[in-house]
Amino acid sequence: MTASAVTAAETREPSNLFYQTRTRRPVVAGAEGIYIWDRQGRRYIDGSSGAMVANIGHRNPRVLAAMRRQMEEATFAYRLHFENEAAETLAKRIAARMPEHLERVFFASGGSEAVESCVKLARQHALATGQASRYKVISRFPSYHGATLGALALTGYAPMTAPFAPMMHEMPKVPAPTCYLDNDDLDWEARGLRYAEMLRDEIRRQGAETVLAFVMEPVGGASTGALVAPDSYYGRIRDICDEYGVLLILDEVMSGVGRTGRFLAAEHWRLRPDIVALSKGFAAGYAPLGAMVADRRLVEPVLEAGGFIHGYTYAGNPLACAAGLAVLEEIESRDLMANAEQMGKILKRGLRGLMARLPFIGDVRGLGLLLALELVADRRTMRPLPRELEAHSRLVEIAYERGLIIYSRRTRGGLEGDHFMVCPPMIVDEPQITEILALLEESLAAFAAQAGLPTA
């Protein structure tokens, strides 16, 4: 934080609110496009779209107008008492964007809720079709699927799961396909197949008759830093799931709704899921919104058997759905997915340029505008920087002082390693990317100077 922002934070009233830490942040005063302003008039570039949420930027007039219209009509009508047009239309529009058969939509208010809905539908489908022995959901390590206890049982991120381990039914994990860390003689695609086969091994180890589903982020989020597997991985995963009657749940909470340049990241590989979770960019920060989109062939037997035993008070909230619908219209009418793809290429090229100049950048990865860079002590071995350097939080603070917001996590399951998501809104243009890269380079140089790292 700058001196003025620090002073402002320190002289403020104590807060009754608390989140993770005692850190205070400046108070937001306004936001427009890719920029946010605080009460001191400082401008920040939202280089991570918040937590990869504000996909169409801030204060979008189409979305604000749609929400105002909805507010005049009804802000809430309980789903068991009334249907609402915003939810119905949004469900139709989403279904039209999905692979064949993924037609049934269940709304939630966030990513954790969406993921839990997917798991509960899968389980109820198993019960409705005489497969009661199936209840295990295999996921990957590292991964992030949410913070509520059900979703957390799927999450592979040690610092977040460990305290709650005794309270959860922790689910089996297979390694995420971190092929870029492997030091072997296999080529890239062969490595992808090797990781996919780990799923087969785990299904067999658990007993296929007990395995309900496999859940994964097709392009990784914050826990892996935009991890993309080799092409070979995706098709083999689908085949293995089919072979053992295991449902494939794609967690597209972060990667979905256009951020990677396709509506679903899965489209890059023509990967067909059975169930998908969406949130974050879905209503793009204008309202809390998430969704499960499921194959109708899964939903029908559940409804037939007596109904889906699950629900949230705010499921299908008209205001949230009106926001989601307007966000979708904005993405479609301005072709923002094409912009994400094109600007993503330019930003990635720029990040690779930084990597060429700065030896402590070990990897640049991701698709579209879901991009990340990883810092290492040794690029050849990919040995992480010393833990105590706390690079993941320090660089974020250094960039913040310069008016650039990026998002970081520890790389290796939360235990060590440092990666940074650079994920501006999908409306970003080329001059803004140049600005982001300049601030990032300045921040990396300042971090290197503080940490005593070589810059050439």
Ligand SMILES: Cc1ncc(COP(=O)(O)O)c(C=O)c1O
């Ligand atoms: C891939 C993925 N799944 C699920 C979630 C949980 O979403 P929420 O924080 O909205 O509950 C997140 C949030 O970061 C995520 O990135």
